[in-house]
Amino acid sequence: MISRLSGALERTFPEQRLFLRSDTETRFVRLSPATQFVGIAGSALLLGWTIVSSAILIMHSLGAGDLREQALRDQAVYEARLNELSHERDARAREASDAQGRFAVALAEVSAMQSRLLASEDRRRELETGVDVIAGTLRETMKERDEARKQSELLLAEIAESAAERPDITRMSDLETTLDVMTAALGDLAGERDQMNDKVVEAETMLQEVAFDQKLEAERNERIFSQIEEAVTTSLSPIEEMFSAVGLPTDSILEQVRRSYSGQGGPLTPIVFSTSGDAEPDPLTDRANEVLGRLDEANLYRIAAEKLPFSFPIKGSYRSTSGFGKRWGRMHEGHDFAGGTGTPILATADGVVTHAGTASGYGHLIKIRHDFGYETRYGHLSKIRVEVGQRVSRGDLIGDMGNTGRSTGTHLHYEIRIGGDALNPMKFIKAARDVF
Template sequence: MRSRMAIRIHTVLERFFPERRVFLRSDSDTRFIRLRPGVQVLGFLGASSIVAWAIIATAILLMDSIGSGNFREQAKRDQRTYEARLNFLAAERDTRAEEAIAAQERFNTALQQISTMQSELLTSETRRRELETGIEVIQTTLRRTMKERDSARKSLNETQLAMAETGAQGASVGGSPAMDGAISALQGALADTAAERDKIIADAQDALHEADEMAFKIKIMQDQNDQIFRQLEDAMTISVKPLDKMFKAAGMNTDSILKQVRRGYSGQGGPLTPLTFSTKGEEPSADTKRANRILNQMDRLNLYRIAATKAPFAVPVKSSFRFTSGFGYRRDPKTGGRRLHKGVDFAGPVGTPLYATADGVVVHASWSSGYGRLVKIQHEFGIETRYAHMNKIRVKVGQRVSRGQRIGDMGASGRVTGPHLHYEVRVGGKAVNPMIYIKAANNVF
């Protein structure tokens, strides 16, 4: 059975691959190699496999090349989009900063106005109280004068009755000189009393008119104060809320931060001191409470501004740069393995200026293994920033730096593939994404 099957297969192969002989001739001998159908089939299959492998490999290389080109183009498009977004955010940050400065100037002007208006209001209130006291004195004098007038009239009536009873006797013997003198004295007293009464009434009317005018002026001043208070409250809301939102977006406890800053800036006095008018044991007025609320908001705004300079809300590179790598796990450009990238990378030319992102103290400024030339700055609130792969370091250990101060130049020292800045933010020794702080400050600075 096997012989028949082999004969059939051999017959079929003979049709397509007939037996061939390859002659090898030399000077003294001639030999040949017989190529049976089976050997030819194996050779054909081997050659076909090699050709197919070459075709497939070429196709894979072409597809990979095309895919890589598309990926690079996409990366370039993403880079251009990101750079345009960063430029837009930088312009918007500058606009917000200018608006904040203008709002601060308007706020200072309004504060001066409210101080002046408050002084005028206190003076008007004192004047009004004096007028009320004068009116009370005038009214008391008027009541006393009216009583004296009524008493004089009663005396006059009694005298007239007495004169009527003695009229007949007075007609026969003539008027008594004493009686005539008493009548004249009474008439003079009545005239003086009436004149004094008229003068007091006129003075009272003038005082009431002046009090009405003063009340009208006080009402106008109160309306002006209310308008100024509203403007100040709106300005405080516009200024404080973005800062509060910025700190919360960065995951920072605002109450704890403000307490910590307040401990370092605990002096008092000047225009931000709460109002403490003497109220004779009474509750402060509504305007006083309102002014104190605004002053408290001003204090909160100033504390926020101080805290903002002590946290890394700025970008360490102000010149043109390319954002090449973000925070998180990535493929290591050196080994090809997967590892955590604990910061963000900003690529640019060698020598690009690098700046501190917050106020702090330099705790490291030298070479550090794979980081190359490294600067570490310790900030408030347990925050530390790191600036790696520098070409040149421009600060020393123990030096106190401010936000925006130049600390070094971009370079390619340490374990790198090209010149760039590796920027880290660590809170309590743990690396966090620096973009949390940078993005949180986009709408504020």
Template sequence: MEKRLPERRLFLRSDTETRFIRLRSSTQAIALVGIVAVGSWTLVATSILLMDSLSSGNIREQVKRDQFMYEAQLNKLSAERDMRAQEAASAHARFSVALREISEMQARLLESEDKRRELETGLEVVQSTLRQAIHERDEARARAEELQLALAETAAKEPETQRLSEVEDTVAFLSEALRETAVERDHMQAYAADADDYIAELQLESRLKDERNDRIFSTLEEAVSVSIAPMDKMFRSAGLNVDSIIDQVRRGYSGQGGPLTPLEFTVTDETEAADGMRANSILQKLDEMNIYRIAAQKAPFDVPVKSAFRFTSGFGPRWGRMHYGTDFAASYGTPIYATADGVVIHAGWQSGYGRLVKIQHEFGIETRYAHMSKIRVTKGQRVSRGDRIGDMGNSGRSTGTHLHYEVRVGGKAVNPMNYIKAARDVF
């Protein structure tokens, strides 16, 4: 060591004196080792930092690509949702037209049934009158025969002239009675034939109406089934208990009356009874569809932002912490809307959330709208789906202008996209 690191002296000279520092071999070795260690540590730390920087850059690029694909998929789903909404509106319009047509058909069918009954009653009266006329004719013939016998018996007793006069009067009376009876009989037979023809026409028209009613009923049944199935799927996809929700809505809307009241029929015809059962079945399904519609208004199946936006963060773990909602980014001041009917239970500042609005909905569901720049509702206010409740901002713990949207069921946070995706084929 002394050969490679000989002892050295470091002289320090001033104006008045000269001093030196002795550097032994061991001191030089320790200093050299320290310099080498520091240099090695610096090299290793620099390499690690460079590797982390390159790795994080690749991860960010991958995240950006995934986010772009996610946003493109969501935009596609939004377009499909709008198209399904237009189809649902068109189907609802067709359903309304079909319902009016079947109402008119039922009115015409009842009117034709009344006419048929009147004709049957008239035909019975005509047949009764005809039977009575025939009976009177037969009695008149029998009476004529009796009179002829009586005349024959009295012919020998009375003078010839008087006998002939009485016979002529009797024959004339009987002839007139028979003629009138024959005319009335012919008239009644013609009327009965016309009545039979008219009844046949009514029966044919009734069959045609039955066929049209069957087609209309089939169309209505298919339309109702097609309308109910997506709504039932929407609730089940969102993880809600459909039976419990329907029972709860029925308890709140238990009144009866109006177009959805079950029909009551007093006729005994089997065809009309079957039509009545089908009509009541359709009305029952319409009532069920109406219950679904009411329930859908009370659950957050809408999107809180109507303007152009992009999804910046979804529900789930993020940076080692749980992210309890979905973030919608748009320009500062973008309107924010309530996603369902409910009551505002909080409207003000809350740590972390910034300016926050909480809305309590039916079925134990609560929605939260955070980081607003302005709140447009007050606590206790009742709002409806689509009401503007505030403006998008950057308040609270936020890194940029966006809306943090949460859905909680029974106090537990759930993924808001479950509701938004579930409704894309209905609204």
């Protein structure tokens, strides 16, 4: 077997001699068939390896280019979607502002309606009092008229008796004088009665006009109430859904806000339409107070929303890089947003700064304590613009995005905590997307 291989190599690669000549001598190198085979095989392998490696490198570069282009396309689509969401958020903010304007107009309408109804009630009571006085005066006048008629009849009877008995001229003269006086009095009473009747007719006409005005006012109030109730329901429903979406105990939160803002008076004071001292309120009063109660509830929701971290922490371009949850076997207790160095970072709710400095892993860190036991954290900042103890409002500038601490690139690490437990920030951000 080996001899056959050697013979095949000798026939294919006969022995070669390579002469090397110098000025003084000549040397040669003998190339055996095995040496020639090894050299040619090695060269072929080297050439094949070079071709394969070049092909792999070319294919890798082409694939990397496709992946890079795909990543750029995905980034462009993501940024376009973020811009669209930003526009939608701005539109919702404008709608919320318009709703607040409608609330103000509704409150003004309710206040004006209360004033008109109170004035109408006062006018009605004055007219009723006037009618009662006129009726009383008319009754007295009619009573006096009846008494005067009786006296006149008595006098006429006495005159008749006197005429029959032929009384003296002096008594007859007295009786005639008295009769003239009574006749004049009866005429005056009749005139006063006619005047009283005219006043009664006028008062009844005025009462009918007041009743008609009250009917028109009631129809107008019905339209106003329907519009107000629709506006209140339309504006309050998204806020209630926002609170329920993140699982907040709305009853206890609203009760805390109500205790903190317990001052009374102003446009949301309960309305009393009747001034007659009735113990039972009328349906219109109940309906108005129900609307005011819903408006008061909307204001409580608005105050609570200002104090809870529903706002977005970044002003400017960004992209989401890492969400809340397990990451590389460890719990990632916040949400990362990448952006340019120096991108403005905003407070997401009203609160007090409890930490503004360096913290292990977080780099430059800001902590803000909010009402109801909530806390927000803003990590890896390049610059801190607030101090410990400073009170901030939702949307205030508190720092700049950076790359400090354990960070692989410029981004914001944003956390929401309650009682030390981390919550998913995107639940709050998404819940508020249709409201703010």
